[in-house]
Structures are given as C-alpha cells and as structure tokens.
Amino acid sequence: xxxxxxxxxxxxxxxxxxxxxxxxxxxxxxxxxxxxxxxxxxxxxxxxxxxxxxxxxxxxxxxxxxxxxxxxxxxxxxxxxxxxxxxxxxxxxxxxxxxxxxxxxxxxxxxxxx
Amino acid sequence: xxxxxxxxxxxxxxxxxxxxxxxxxxxxxxxxxxxxxxxxxxxxxxxxxxxxxxxxxxxxxxxxxxxxxxxxxxxxxxxxxxxxxxxxxxxxxxxxxxxxxxxxxxxxxxxx
Numbered sequence: 001x002x003x004x005x006x007x008x009x010x011x012x013x014x015x016x017x018x019x020x021x022x023x024x025x026x027x028x029x030x031x032x033x034x035x036x037x038x039x040x041x042x043x044x045x046x047x048x049x050x051x052x053x054x055x056x057x058x059x060x061x062x063x064x065x066x067x068x069x070x071x072x073x074x075x076x077x078x079x080x081x082x083x084x085x086x087x088x089x090x091x092x093x094x095x096x097x098x099x100x101x102x103x104x105x106x107x108x109x110x111x112x113x114x
Numbered sequence: 115x116x117x118x119x120x121x122x123x124x125x126x127x128x129x130x131x132x133x134x135x136x137x138x139x140x141x142x143x144x145x146x147x148x149x150x151x152x153x154x155x156x157x158x159x160x161x162x163x164x165x166x167x168x169x170x171x172x173x174x175x176x177x178x179x180x181x182x183x184x185x186x187x188x189x190x191x192x193x194x195x196x197x198x199x200x201x202x203x204x205x206x207x208x209x210x211x212x213x214x215x216x217x218x219x220x221x222x223x224x225x226x
Contacts, residue, residue, distance in 0.1 A: 004156075033213065033214075041218060042202060056213065089155065091156065091157070102147060102162055103157075103204075104159070107155050108155045108156055
C-alpha cells in the first residue's frame with residue numbers, strides 16, 4: 001500500500017513569495033501532522049489535524065503559516081511572504097487514530113528561500 | 115533541557131560494535147517511541163515502549179524504559195554500516211496536547 005506522500009520534494013523560492021506544500025496521508029488515517037526540521041536539528045511541531053476536530057495550531061511560528069485539510073485527507077501547508085529562516089525540511093506524518101500510535105512519515109519537502 | 119533529549123548528540127563506532135543512545139524526558143508519558151532518519155528526510159518508526167513496560171526487543175534493537183528516572187535507552191547490537199543515521203526519541207505526554215514531542219536526535223556513524 002502507498003505510504004505518506006509529499007510534494008514537491010524540493011522547492012526553491014524567492015524571499016517574499018508564497019509557497020504551498022502538499023501532503024497525502026495514508027488512506028484511512030485520521031490524524032495528520034506537520035513538522036519542520038532545520039538543518040541538523042530535531043523536529044519542530046507545527047500543526048495537528050484529528051478527524052473533524054479543530055486543528056491544534058499551537059506550533060505554527062507566525063501568522064504567515066497556515067494549513068488546511070480538505071475532506072479529512074489531503075493537507076496543504078501554506079507559507080506566505082517566505083523568509084530565509086523558513087528554509088527547512090517540512091515533514092508530514094499520519095497516524096491511524098490517537099497520537100500515541102506510531103506516526104508514518106512522508107519523505108518531506110526541502111524548502112529553500114533565497 | 116526540553117522534553118525528549120537524546121545523548122550523545124553524535125556517536126561514532128566501528129562496525130560490529132554495539133551502539134547505545136539515551137533519551138531523557140520531563141513529564142509523565144503514555145509511551146516512548148524511537149525513530150530513525152536517513153539523510154534528513156522522512157522518519158521511520160523503530161519501536162514503541164509503553165509506560166508500563168521496562169524492556170522491549172525488535173531484531174537487533176533493544177529499548178529500555180525507566181519511568182522513575184524518566185529515561186530510555188536504545189541499544190543497537192552488532193552494528194552495520196547501514197545503521198548510520200540519526201535516531202530520535204519521541205514522547206506522548208499524558209496531559210495537554212495530543213502530539214509527539216521529538217528530541218534533537220543522536221547522529222550515529224558506523225565506520226566500516
């Protein structure tokens with residue numbers, strides 16, 4: 001079966017531009033997470049979707065960051081007016097139900113802001 | 115220090131030796147998980163140990179959990195060059211937001 005997929009795999013953009021990153025979770029997984037990982041660092045939690053509940057946005061670093069999850073499946077992370085410090089790998093993960101189950105990660109999108 | 119801190123930050127050993135990585139955390143947990151990451155991309159789940167378990171094995175992996183000390187260790191026996199990767203522990207805290215908290219990771223290098 002297909003795992004979590006993310007697109008694009010790499011994105012280079014200019015400072016000030018908006019970018020959209022896409023995540024396709026494993027079919028049937030109700031929980032979806034976005035993380036950010038800067039070079040050589042751990043994972044920084046950004047946002048968590050669980051079913052039809054209101055998302056946990058507590059990790060979003062600024063109001064330039066937003067995310068949606070349509071139809072309980074595909075998610076899009078949008079970064080507006082990108083800054084150089086937004087450069088990182090953005091990882092998406094999905095999970096069958098509660099967060100204490102293992103999370104299945106996508107390959108990530110490497111974002112470079114010039 | 116933050117929830118889910120690994121040590122050492124980097125470990126370099128010879129192929130065939132055992133590698134031990136440690137993780138400490140601060141708050142009560144439901145479980146603790148270890149993940150592996152190659153080349154800064156997606157993480158792969160290795161093993162999950164619940165708060166009422168003390169030790170768990172999976173192939174060449176052995177995980178221990180000491181809730182009194184709020185610490186866990188990951189042992190990789192008979193290491194191979196292919197084990198070279200970053201290893202992260204992640205905790206699911208019992209209170210508050212339902213998400214995993216990841217540590218900064220241990221970068222493991224296995225020298226042939």
